[in-house]
Amino acid sequence: MATKTLNIIESAYRATLEEQDDTIVWISSALRGASAEVDVLLEGSAVNYAVRGQDATGLALGTWQQSQPPRLDHDIKNLMDKGAAVFFVADDAAERGIERTDMVDGVQPIARRDMAQLFSGYGRIWRW
């Protein structure tokens, strides 16, 4: 039986314009596609990935224009549609003034004091 893995995403908005996604959200989705039991915990500034309606359009450099900007809230939703649970650290969201109603449906708040309990449900914890 496959070991459940929790990918913790802490390093936020690293090269998201270059990659047109977040690389750890992406690899989590790819691993799901490979039948891996992978869930995600958004921590620190990465809690913002779940905020609905982010708009990264408009990057233009000379005559070059980005046609497929990152759509992180959609990527989070698509990851959940593949069966992954997506958690976020509620304390980190509160510190940043992010309300639950600002976030895409389905993401699950976890209080920082409850993280250890969450971890106990996984065989692997991968902090990215």
Add this chain to the structure above:
Amino acid sequence: MNDSKKKTLTFAIMDAPFESARSTTAFRLMDAALRRGHDVRVFAYEGAVALTFDKQAAHPNAVHGRDAAEEDHPLPKDQVRALQALAKDKGCTMEWINCGLCVDERGVGEAIEGTKRGTPGDLWKWAESSDNTLIIPTRG
């Protein structure tokens, strides 16, 4: 978990060459594992795929007042080769897979011998069949 003395350890690394000390730290951990007789697997993701790019070239350093030979600039591809040789010497295996899409977007497909291109699915298979997996992500 395999309880035999010889272990299989998987590393996932992300940093590009010459950007941080994390790659060197990862290599030192691999060196230590191989010296203890363990098998090592490396999944290189994002910028780390350039660690094995075969066209890396040493350069002179005028500030140091040394030509290329004297400078003997470290190249990660040579360090990986050295780890591969250490593995062979110790009777261990050192497998290396570069994320294929990451290779393509960087144009670093010409990798040293003993490395392969693959997918995140390979990381998962390795994690499932290894004694442990260490993730060394990039930051910033």
